[in-house]
Every structure is written in C-alpha cells, then in structure tokens.
Amino acid sequence: MRDLVIIGGGPAGMSAAIAARESGIQDILILERDGQLGGILQQCIHNGFGLHMFGEELTGPEYAWKYEKKVNELGIEYKLNTMVLDITEDKIITATNSSDGVFQIKAKAIILAMGCRERSKGALNIAGTRPAGIYSAGTAQKYVNTMGYLPGKNVVILGSGDIGLIMARRMTLEGAKVHAVCELMSYSGGLARNIEQCLNDFNIPLRLEHTVVEIHGKDRLEGVTVARVDQNRKPIPETREYIPCDTLLLSVGLIPENELSKKADIKLSGVTNGAVVDQDRHTSCEGIFACGNVLHVHDLVDFVSKEAEIAGKSAAEYIKSGKKQSFVIPIKADGKIRYSVPQIITEAKDVTVYFRVSDVYKNAKIVITDGNKTVLSKNKAKLAPGEMEKITLKAEQIKSVKELHFCLEV
C-alpha cells in the first residue's frame, strides 16, 4: 500500500508530487512511461515557458529541469520506462517495466497526470492516398528536436494550433520551406505571439478558412490540394489549389489521454474529454484526482503546474483526513462559454473557476447567476477560444447557491 501514486512524470505529475510532499505526504511514487521526467516539455525546445511561475522566459527542457531538480531534492521516488496498464475504482494500479515485470500497487490516493495526445489524421477524413510524409506536428517536433531528423523539405501545415506554428518556424530554421499554414476557422487557435514570431517573422502565409481536401502521392507525399471553406466549413470546389510538398504536418488539436480513467469508471466530460472534477480536482471516483492536460488542454504549462499544485495539495488533504462531499453545486456553461473546470463545487471556500469560450467575442460580459439572480459579473474587451479565462468566486457567494450558471452576454 502506497499513500500516493501519480501517473505521469510530466509538468503536471512533478508539480503535483512536489505540492503533495510539501503538504506532508512522504510516501509518493511517480510512474512515467518515458525514459526521463519532463514529458512533452523535453521536445519543446523553444522559449516562452515559465513567465507566470518563475518570472523568466525558459525553454521547455529548462522548465522541466526546475521541477526535476526539486523532485530529486525532495527525494520523491519515481519509476521511469514504466507503463501503467490499468487502474481500478478501488485504486489498484497495474503497471509494467522491464525490470519489475508486471506489478500491482494499491494506493490511498491517485493523481492522474497523463497529459494529452494529438488528434490524428484518421479523425479528419481527408480524401486521397496515404503516402509517407504525413506527421502530427508533435511527431515532427520529436524527430527534429530530440532525434535530429528533418522529416521533409517542402511543408504544408494543416491547423494553426501552437505546435503547428512552432513547427513552422522550427522547420524553416532547419532549412525547410513552409508553403502555407491552413486553418479551417476564421481565427487561429494559436497564441498571437506565435503568429507573429513563428509565421510573420519568416513570411509564412497563414490561410484562414482553408483546409486540405486531398492528399496526393503513392509512396511519398507529392502534394496536397487545399481549398477555401464557406460559412458551414464546407470546401468551395472553385477555390481548389494544388500545392506540391513532401510533408504535411497536422496541428489539429489535442485530446486528453483518458484511457486509464475510463478503466476506473471515472465520469468524463463530453466537452473537455477529461474527468469531471470539483474545486480540488477530485474526480467522481473517491481518492482519484486529475490535473494538467489529462483534465483539459491548457494554453500554458505554467497553468498546468498551478492546477497540479491544487491536485497535489488536495490529494494530501484526502490522504490525511479523508473527504466528505456535503453538497454538490453544478456549474453550467451556456454554450458561448464552452466549458468550465471545475464542473462542480463541493465546498464553500474561495474557488477560481477556469473556462473557455466557443468563439471570438468582443466587448462581452461574463455573468454568473444562481439560476435567477446575478452572483458575479465581469466585462471583457476580448475573449477567444484559444485563451483560457478565469474568475474567482468567494466562499460566501458559493454558500448561498444551489447551482451556478456561467453565461456570456454579447
């Protein structure tokens, strides 16, 4: 029996472990499937991490190192190259690695910190052949940054998420020509700074309301056909255009990796694809917590670390004193607000609710009601799906309500 087992040794797992240790839990084990701690940060060699947490601009590996050092200083135990195969509702973890074989651990509490994975081409349904040369942006990033391979010379990128933008610059710096970044929507899903420093700096065209409609080539990719889309995001045939290229990168979104959560029968949200949690990041399964990109996809690693601290502290509290949920206040999003985390509140304390909107809105008003009267409201000059918003509710505002509605007035 272990006190706390954390699944995943990326930024969320490490930050949760440190917070739990600092809250008095001695017996902690991190299980990590890669050969080193740090998760995806190890391949994110660009800078821009850590401004919120450390007030300085770090690269991904440097940010990871700050946490890895702390994990080592605090003597937190971890197993690398270890794959978790199963977790159960009563918190029995089955894992495997080459030295221990298949083994089981029972834990008093579990923190899920498995991160997310990239949405694949299969999910997109593009017509045409299936030649070599099509990668998710993150796979290409791994090839270029950790293995030293350049996957191709003439590149088209579908999707303008941050990884796609970062890879547009990275491939350019390594001598490839990026012909276009196509984005289905009328706005980029990436950060404004990345449009500026990754595309504009290198004159890479961002084609909004464009998508790839056909893939060409037998063995190796030879080109793609792109087209403009109409208001219903359907390609307009007259706008079809052939672009010769040997590489297509897909940066079309991230999906929380919740296969293990499903095995433990944890209630998941259809919107975030992550667990439904309360303010402590406690899932529907008692003693199992979730944080980081496995819970919902974050814009910045700094926010992942922050959220993981909450999960780490809460798990420590739970291990020390148990937890009784005395009430459940559901938080309902109106659709313009796409989702919130947490989705429920189970304790009358100050709670910061994070949420994301479903479209670009200007001069909007965030209104939080109890179903009838307004609890809190806030004006915002600009809201975008790519940028997580937050609002803090006071304990006394929570005490008097049965439910909370998050609405956007535009």
Place this chain on the structure above:
Amino acid sequence: MIERKLTCIVCPLGCELTVTLEENRVLEVRGNTCKRGEAYAQNECTNPKRTVTSTVLCEDGCTVSVKTDEPIPKEKIFECLEVINSTTARLPIKIGDVIIKNVCGSNIVATQNRSK
C-alpha cells in the same frame, strides 16, 4: 508621423500594440499592459531581436537543445544557425553550459543535460 501595429511577443498575452513613429523614433506606445511591452515596441521598431533556440549535434550522435542567452538581431538568425549547425558538442553537458561563445553577440548555451 506614422502608426505601426505590432503584436507583442514578450509573453503569451500577445498584446496588440500601436506605435507612433517619427523617422524611426518611437514617440508613443499604446496597447501594452506592462513595461516589457513598451521596451519590446521600442526595440522592434528600431533594432528587432529574437532569442534563437535550436539543437547542437553531440559527439555521440545525439542532440542537445540550446538557446542564445541574449536575443540577437533578427536579420542574423540564419547566420547564427549556420554556426550552430556546424558545431559538434563534447559530452557531458550540463544545463547552462556555454556550447559556443559569442555568436552574433550572444553565447549559445545548453538548455538540457546530456551525460556521456
């Protein structure tokens, strides 16, 4: 007087800046939410600079991630990369080690640890 629109790249907020210029002299910066934004606008209109991140080949065939420890002039990015790409680094490497000295006015430092 001319107005130039910029997107600040100092932090992930990405403030939209409006800079008023007179013969390459910055008269006013609007839209920034911090002092760093103002400094960015100043530099961007007079001497734009970027931090460059890349990888250096190590003697064992692996790579180590590196960065310029100071931002370098934007037009020297590819010159800087040429130096980075023609270098082979000796192992072991500790995070923060200077891998190449004085490239385009900056040192190239390791951002990862690599054991021998």
